[in-house]
Amino acid sequence: MRLIALLWLTLAALTARAELTVEISDAQENAAPVAIIPFEGEALAPEKVSDVVGFDLRRSGRFRPLPKDDLPELPLEVGDIHYEDWRDTGSDVLLMGRVDHNPDGSWTVTATLVDLLRREVMFTQKWAGVSGRQLRRVGHQLADRMFEAMTGIRGAFDTRIAYVLVQTVGGRKRYTLNVADSDGHNERAVLRSWEPITSPDWSPDGRKLAYVSFENGRSEVYIQDLYTGRRERVAAFKGINSAPAWSPDGRKLALTLSKAGSADLYLLDLKTRKLRRLTRHWAIETEASWAPDGKTLYFTSDRRGQPQIFRMNLATGEVERVTYEGTYNASPAVSPDGHWLAMVDASPGQGYHIALQDLKTGDFRILTDTFLDESPSFAPNGEMILYAMNRNGRGELAVVPVEGGISQYLKVPDGEVKEPDWGPYRK
Amino acid sequence: MKRIMLAGTVTLMLAGCAGQQTKPDQSGATPVEPVTEAEKQAGEHGGLPVTSGNRGGVEVIPIDQQGEGGAEGVEGLRPGEAQAGETQQNAALAYPPVVYFDTDSDVVSEEGRQVLKYYADKLLAQPEVKVRLEGHTDERGTPDYNLALGERRAKAVKEVLELYGVPAERIEVISYGEERPAVPGHNEAAWSKNRRVELVFIK
Numbered sequence: 001m002r003l004i005a006l007l008w009l010t011l012a013a014l015t016a017r018a019e020l021t022v023e024i025s026d027a028q029e030n031a032a033p034v035a036i037i038p039f040e041g042e043a044l045a046p047e048k049v050s051d052v053v054g055f056d057l058r059r060s061g062r063f064r065p066l067p068k069d070d071l072p073e074l075p076l077e078v079g080d081i082h083y084e085d086w087r088d089t090g091s092d093v094l095l096m097g098r099v100d101h102n103p104d105g106s107w108t109v110t111a112t113l114v115d116l117l118r119r120e121v122m123f124t125q126k127w128a129g130v131s132g133r134q135l136r137r138v139g140h141q142l143a144d145r146m147f148e149a150m151t152g153i154r155g156a157f158d159t160r161i162a163y164v165l166v167q168t169v170g171g172r173k174r175y176t177l178n179v180a181d182s183d184g185h186n187e188r189a190v191l192r193s194w195e196p197i198t199s200p201d202w203s204p205d206g207r208k209l210a211y212v213s214f215e216n217g218r219s220e221v222y223i224q225d226l227y228t229g230r231r232e233r234v235a236a237f238k239g240i241n242s243a244p245a246w247s248p249d250g251r252k253l254a255l256t257l258s259k260a261g262s263a264d265l266y267l268l269d270l271k272t273r274k275l276r277r278l279t280r281h282w283a284i285e286t287e288a289s290w291a292p293d294g295k296t297l298y299f300t301s302d303r304r305g306q307p308q309i310f311r312m313n314l315a316t317g318e319v320e321r322v323t324y325e326g327t328y329n330a331s332p333a334v335s336p337d338g339h340w341l342a343m344v345d346a347s348p349g350q351g352y353h354i355a356l357q358d359l360k361t362g363d364f365r366i367l368t369d370t371f372l373d374e375s376p377s378f379a380p381n382g383e384m385i386l387y388a389m390n391r392n393g394r395g396e397l398a399v400v401p402v403e404g405g406i407s408q409y410l411k412v413p414d415g416e417v418k419e420p421d422w423g424p425y426r427k
Numbered sequence: 428m429k430r431i432m433l434a435g436t437v438t439l440m441l442a443g444c445a446g447q448q449t450k451p452d453q454s455g456a457t458p459v460e461p462v463t464e465a466e467k468q469a470g471e472h473g474g475l476p477v478t479s480g481n482r483g484g485v486e487v488i489p490i491d492q493q494g495e496g497g498a499e500g501v502e503g504l505r506p507g508e509a510q511a512g513e514t515q516q517n518a519a520l521a522y523p524p525v526v527y528f529d530t531d532s533d534v535v536s537e538e539g540r541q542v543l544k545y546y547a548d549k550l551l552a553q554p555e556v557k558v559r560l561e562g563h564t565d566e567r568g569t570p571d572y573n574l575a576l577g578e579r580r581a582k583a584v585k586e587v588l589e590l591y592g593v594p595a596e597r598i599e600v601i602s603y604g605e606e607r608p609a610v611p612g613h614n615e616a617a618w619s620k621n622r623r624v625e626l627v628f629i630k
Contacts, residue, residue, distance in 0.1 A: 263575035
């Protein structure tokens, strides 16, 4: 028995890291060209910062960095720019910079964004004394700043995602809860199990994940500090324990528990550990999602037959129905500005797709045309939605800008990825 | 006569234990060695330690075969072939211990009831055996809703078993939602086999 276990462990160790890869969709017709000059000195650094920026802007779906061969010149200083040469490229801006190696081994990155039409500097930013491992984050932060300068919208490239990886190892299914940069890099396993892991949810401070683990043979909710590795089991009641959702102030966890008979919503105060029951209904109530002001909870309920989305005013307990289109609506996700509701929608013959409802006007539209879509999650700037779908018979993740049109796919070569959650802005 | 039958039954049970699983292919049927991996990663922003899940093992014993040759569950036998009046030695398991459901439904069909009556009788004949009802759904729709739907299905089966006389204390209900499909595949042929409640017998 022990020999077999050792064999399994060895197999597990030998199994290659999953290597989440991001494939950017070609279908971005309206993407605006941008000029990014390779940074001086970056070839010597462990990461090419300008490549990180270019990749980020591409995956937003809005921008298309010019191929290096199409750059009319490679100016090192702002004063070197011949603005007339750039007119035909269609790019309104030019990013240039340098990466210097410091005597203590650290790096200093300086970057300048130039407005090619006004012929003036939009900003210059410097990151001094960063380690090689932090260079990618510098790229993401620069991409965020550049994105905001060009669109007026805060960038969300310096963010992370969590998701579940399912692989077959030695004939058995193995589940791994992973955290990665939102561009797929720096994948890190935070939990490995031979039993399912589902429903990860980031804490607002980005330090913890709540999730459901079946490691004890049934659904239980855990909170794990990503940096210390400390785990706490917060819900292991009779019945199901699932769908954890952190409140925006990080003080409470909404939960789905069926300990009183049917799946109902509860609030767990993380300080006092008191449970407050929110719904008392024979129907299934689950998949709580907080409005950003922390006063309203959206959720899925099948009290009218098929699942639809409802919301509860937490002060009054009043419940009202939110979705009326389609025969099935579930898995609500409220946008960070509270304006939109993303969800999984299905109607007979239509399949399961991500849909978006304007919470002010009620306008409703289907956003995706992929297969078996589920688990929508907004980027912290509300511009894009990460979700799970099925492609070529395997589970993959996809990102769709709120205007529509898939901008990227995330997948692994040896397994499936599902249950994504987009993390908050990083501090 | 009865005593010989009983002894024979026990022997067959023991003999049948080795390769027998009541569940088709699920890891829940096999005791598992805990997997421990502690991977501590130093460094600033990327430093995330790894922990792993443990799993307690559960010994699962297939319900009494009451047959010879360690017969496995045979699909498609009609209940008439295993009636109480007939000699029990020739009866194999009339039904696999699973009940199937329609899309989004938790209604136990007529066929399902037949299966449950069969197993209820067996449970009543072996008071030391408990049953765990494991509820599942197909992969479509959202995972958390499906977890609750799987539980609904398992509870519906529990109700039927109780109607047939099985005491509630001997019935355990659990849901895996869409996480443990019996059949991989992304079409109705696979989905129809995944919308199910499995009966797992435990001592």
